[in-house]
Amino acid sequence: MAVLLSHGNKVISDGFFRDDGLDFQTRGVLGRAVRGASEVGEVLATVARVRRASDWATQWERTAREVQTEAERARDRGHAVSAQSGFLRAATYWACVVDGLSTEPDTAALKEAFVAHRECWDAVVDCSRGAFVRVPVPYESTELPGYLLRPDTSGAPRPTLVVTNGSDGAISDLWTSAAAGALARGWNAFLYDGPGQQAMLFEQGTFFRPDWEAVLTPVVDTLMARVDVNPVRLTGYGISQAGFWLPRALAYEHRLAAAVLDPGVVDVSASWTRTLGKSMRAALEEGDREAFNRNMGLAVRMPGLRRTLTFRARPYQHEDWFDLFTEVGRYRLDDELIAGITTPLLITDPDDEQFWPGQSSRLAEGVRASGGRADLLRFTVEEGANEHVQPLGRLLTENRMFDWLDEHLPG
Template identity: 30%
Template sequence: MPDAEVEAALAHWAPRFIQNGVDYNDFVRTVQRIDTWDQWLPEWSRTADEQAELAAESDATGHRDTAGHAWRRAATDRHFGKFVWMVDLDLAAEAGRRSVEEMRAAHTRLDPTAERLEIAVDGSTAYANLRRPPGADRSPYVVLVPGLDSTKEEFFYFEQGFLDRGVATVSLDGPGQGETGVRLPIRPDYEVAVTPLLDALAARTDLDHDRIGLCGVSLGGYYAPRAAAFEPRVRAVAGISGPFCFGDMWDDLPPMTRQTFVVKSGAKDDAEGHRIASSLDLAGVCERITVPALYVTGAKDRLIPWQQTQRQAEETPHGTFVNYPEGNHGVSNMPYRARPLIADWMTDRLTGRG
């Protein structure tokens, strides 16, 4: 019988795994081997190793496409092994490093446009993945922002929805996220990462800097509106299942989510984590957003109550609110509805079609 942490992880996030590229059969086989939370990362790493072995074999026989998808699955499996797993921080960090390498291998084989970006942020370095629509000379682009426990390595399929519509993507690990978060802790002013990213991209002639979008998921659904309020180059923003004030639901979050925030914010304990979480507050911020803004959530979200996302829309001058009655957190149980809606809405605002 799985313990409480394993049951919570499956109850809250199982659809997200499949939505973002974990093979369903890998998912079933892996969770069948897990009874206790301390087994979570080791067993997901075992599954990732199997995919990496297939990738290496396919590389050796010259089958780049097969290898690329196997590397992608390895990266995603390994990411979900460590995503809220704070049991052994050294093991989690090693899994994060390998997930980055495996996704880079996937990009090399599957998308010749993909580039790894390094951006100077607050005396350190932030990292991002740029992908461009094939054949496009000068594309609008959208910056994709992860949440508390997600990273740019989770976004391969999310990116594809924009690429298919002619919009380039820049998936960013900001403070507290992925490999950037190793040195930069969570902070409320996420524009500290978005602004230098846009500065670094400004000289490129293959991107249209008059048509920039911003889209964030979960805690990224706080970060994206926050950055849009203070970064005038953003032309449209979308937030998915984002909190208005993250501290409001602190006591109702799963224990591993609170622990993840404590670690990634640099807090010394739960109480300080709650204090920092409460500083992630959009009071007085949403009213500064002057561009079109879309807020999407699900009425069955058990992590961020839908009313939090609704408040974002209500306090944004040009805010639109979409609430799927059967949707869960991130509406990851209905990707066939939510993701096309978001990609279409963003594309329309950046191209003038809508």
């Protein structure tokens, strides 16, 4: 007689929460455990306490404080490895607090949570015993915060992966996304905040810009001047919205040997305009500011939409709804820009991409049509690596992308 062993464990298909946003965030935090940026038990214990969206920030703050306190205790007793591990996880959990508070207008609590997050990340750097160094990047009249993570303190010139973040990801998220994999292979990883990202948003009040070549080129200049960076083995990785920013920059900046886009993004605004009605689309296209703002004013009476737009709009410079959607509309790759990309590209293409479905293929086809190299990397439901940036398939992503990068490095 067959014995049924399963209780119907369908959390992967049914989700951790009915709220799609909370479910996706939970998957992301769980996925970071594969490189030590979270602990599975801590994540599951925390989300078990979340009953509604408003609980998210409160419960993650509780976990973040507990983990940070233990990390500080380990540091004070001279246990650098344990301290670094704790501070890395605490940075992840404080980033969850920031995410939870970002759906509301700017508050002191939001800024305090970001400061706590960045303090934990800086403690990770300080616990590296000199292997990780701060490398600010000159940018216009200020500097971009930058971190060069190296496998050791030898100063040997190494292959280096320049990691560009997305629209709202924390810098500590990039540890699991790409940095830990680079270090495990004897590479350097360079992480930075661009305009509108993280410290550049919360501390310097800068905004996104579509012309990312103005950002990437100073980064490359800074790294090329360092003896611990091999200048001919410099590569790039762009996650989420950086799937637009990085290829946009590569249309002008040609010094990277190869790059990975996770995923490829041709038109950022598609994820904004998809749900607009015909009349609102027409008002936007025809430049009817008054009609568009009037309709948006009615739409954002829905609390969920208002919270989402508060979160997504913060890094874009705008005065009203019409300005916001017009600005986002500038974030597109046209045929001329795509034709300027000469860097070999690997573009991830997961099942169930929820923000820019089909755009990885569109970008790859455009690059190939102009004579460039673009390989698509599929991820499937069957291997548990579906959805935007494969939140539960990060080791699969890491292994496949670094194998590809190894094969495209000169020498």
